[in-house]
Amino acid sequence: MFHLILFLFFGAICVAGAINLLVQSHPINSALSLIAVMAALAAEYLLLGAEFVAAVQVIVYAGAIMVLFLITIMLLNAGAEERTKGSRVAILLGVPGVVIGTVLVAWTLLNRSNMHSVPIGALKGDPKDIARLLFHDFLLPFEVTSVLILIAIMGAVVLASRPRAVASGLRKDAE
Amino acid sequence: MNITTFIIISLIKSVAVVFVLLTAVAYSVWLERKVSARIQNRWGPTRVGPFGLLQPLADGVKFIFKEDLTQPHVYKPLYIAAPIIAVVFAITSISVIPFGNWVKVGPWGMYLQITDLNIGLLVVLGITSMGVYGVALAGWSSNSKYALLGGLRASAQMISYEVSLGLSLVGVMIMAGSLSLREIVDAQGGVFWGFIPRWNIFHGQTIAFFIYLISAYAETNRTPFDLPEAESELVAGYHTEYSAMKFAMFFMAEYANMVTVACLATLLFLGGWHGPIFGPPILQALMPVVWFCLKVFFFMFLYVWVRWTLPRFRYDQLMAFGWKFLLPLAIANIVVTALIVAWRA
Numbered sequence: 342m343f344h345l346i347l348f349l350f351f352g353a354i355c356v357a358g359a360i361n362l363l364v365q366s367h368p369i370n371s372a373l374s375l376i377a378v379m380a381a382l383a384a385e386y387l388l389l390g391a392e393f394v395a396a397v398q399v400i401v402y403a404g405a406i407m408v409l410f411l412i413t414i415m416l417l418n419a420g421a422e423e424r425t426k427g428s429r430v431a432i433l434l435g436v437p438g439v440v441i442g443t444v445l446v447a448w449t450l451l452n453r454s455n456m457h458s459v460p461i462g463a464l465k466g467d468p469k470d471i472a473r474l475l476f477h478d479f480l481l482p483f484e485v486t487s488v489l490i491l492i493a494i495m496g497a498v499v500l501a502s503r504p505r506a507v508a509s510g511l512r513k514d515a516e
Numbered sequence: 517m518n519i520t521t522f523i524i525i526s527l528i529k530s531v532a533v534v535f536v537l538l539t540a541v542a543y544s545v546w547l548e549r550k551v552s553a554r555i556q557n558r559w560g561p562t563r564v565g566p567f568g569l570l571q572p573l574a575d576g577v578k579f580i581f582k583e584d585l586t587q588p589h590v591y592k593p594l595y596i597a598a599p600i601i602a603v604v605f606a607i608t609s610i611s612v613i614p615f616g617n618w619v620k621v622g623p624w625g626m627y628l629q630i631t632d633l634n635i636g637l638l639v640v641l642g643i644t645s646m647g648v649y650g651v652a653l654a655g656w657s658s659n660s661k662y663a664l665l666g667g668l669r670a671s672a673q674m675i676s677y678e679v680s681l682g683l684s685l686v687g688v689m690i691m692a693g694s695l696s697l698r699e700i701v702d703a704q705g706g707v708f709w710g711f712i713p714r715w716n717i718f719h720g721q722t723i724a725f726f727i728y729l730i731s732a733y734a735e736t737n738r739t740p741f742d743l744p745e746a747e748s749e750l751v752a753g754y755h756t757e758y759s760a761m762k763f764a765m766f767f768m769a770e771y772a773n774m775v776t777v778a779c780l781a782t783l784l785f786l787g788g789w790h791g792p793i794f795g796p797p798i799l800q801a802l803m804p805v806v807w808f809c810l811k812v813f814f815f816m817f818l819y820v821w822v823r824w825t826l827p828r829f830r831y832d833q834l835m836a837f838g839w840k841f842l843l844p845l846a847i848a849n850i851v852v853t854a855l856i857v858a859w860r861a
Contacts, residue, residue: 343519369594369653369656373594373653376649380646383642392633392634392635393635393638396635396638396639396641396642397638399642399643399645399646400638400641400642400645400682403642403645403646404642404645404646404648404678405645405675405678408645408648408649408652408671408674408675409675411649411652411653411656411671412652412668412671412672412675415652415655415656415664415667415668415671416668467634468634468635468695
């Protein structure tokens with residue numbers, strides 16, 4: 342009972358943070374709302390019994406990635422964004438689309454007999470279990486993902502260093 | 517144990533620990549002023565109480581009664597939230613730190629710890645990684661160039677050194693096979709050859725200890741890595757626009773973080789509360805806590821000693837040192853530790 346109340350409470354914070362993220366006009370406030378969403382998600386994981394995932398969610402997403410967001414916003418000194426009316430087509434098609442999508446997903450989840458809801462605290466989230474899954478049962482997918490991330494990092498380095506390369510090329514042309 | 521007893525016991529423990537922590541914070545400021553004075557051949561605070569021991573109280577009263585200025589150009593919600601965020605996360609991280617082993621007083625017995633989690637170490641890392649928002653938001657919301665530069669420096673520096681700090685702890689986790697701080701300390705009991713304690717610092721994690729120490733200094737923005745508040749360049753860095761109690765909250769957060777870092781260093785590398793135990797039973801029960809406090813005190817003293825001995829780094833030196841030297845060293849330490857543990861097993 343107590344768990345359920347906490348679960349609903351953090352779920353509400355999560356949704357409220359996500360809506361606030363869209364409503365706020367200043368990038369810093371949006372980024373802070375996203376941090377609140379991440380932290381509330383971590384609390385949800387914790388309530389489900391996945392302590393390790395909860396801790397990693399806070400360390401990686403709320404603690405590291407969002408700080409980079411914040412640094413970028415601070416460095417660029419991004420101001421409040423201007424409000425536009427938005428396109429009428431988006432509202433006409435988007436709102437019914439969201440409603441239909443939500444109903445479809447909920448209906449499918451509730452009616453599929455082989456899917457059942459997980460009782461709170463029932464998941465196995467021990468660091469040892471997760472380590473066994475990552476480094477034993479799913480070793481190959483895990484390593485392939487790490488190679489994928491390495492490629493992404495190399496891409497980022499190439500993109501970041503391109504202006505300098507182009508500039509030095511231009512300088513050579515001038516000479 | 518039903519939920520009411522649980523909440524009452526947790527509340528009592530939390531209040532007691534926070535009280536001790538805040539007292540420790542106040543007296544580390546006193547310690548810093550005294551030691552720095554001795555290093556510079558001065559006396560330091562002497563007027564308020566014997567040896568100036570009541571100086572922290574006087575400072576507290578002064579901070580409360582000073583005028584609390586709020587400049588018109590600040591972004592108010594975040595300007596007010598920033599010191600709160602800094603101090604809340606600094607104090608929360610003490611919640612999983614064990615101060616001693618099982619203590620028995622008459623029929624009652626308890627662990628000297630608010631709560632023991634099986635992911636205790638990760639909880640401390642998570643909470644301290646959230647603490648950077650206090651500094652970053654203070655810098656941004658002050659809307660002044662010095663504060664902004666300080667906040668930017670702080671967030672970049674803390675993110676960079678958090679990586680090597682986290683990686684330096686992986687070796688300890690591998691040695692103990694656990695993330696619970698209590699189990700990590702328990703794994704360090706006993707001695708080698710009759711006199712060298714089996715602490716992690718003497719047990720293969722010497723390099724990790726120094727990586728942790730250096731990264732921790734950078735994480736807590738202390739000299740030689742105090743670039744976010746470098747007074748010769750940035751006035752006072754991220755807290756330039758803060759006064760009275762709001763400034764004091766940043767100050768408290770910095771010292772509370774120092775205490776947490778010192779506790780963690782003690783638990784992970786210096787064997788926590790392990791030490792020689794002798795004397796009558798009542799003394800034997802207290803000795804572990806005394807050893808723990810002595811080790812934490814050593815680290816607090818080291819902080820002050822280093823601050824008044826080493827000059828400040830340049831910012832590019834700081835970044836290069838973190839990414840090009842500490843990080844590869846920490847990764848190498850993990851690989852070697854893992855190989856040795858696997859070979860033994």
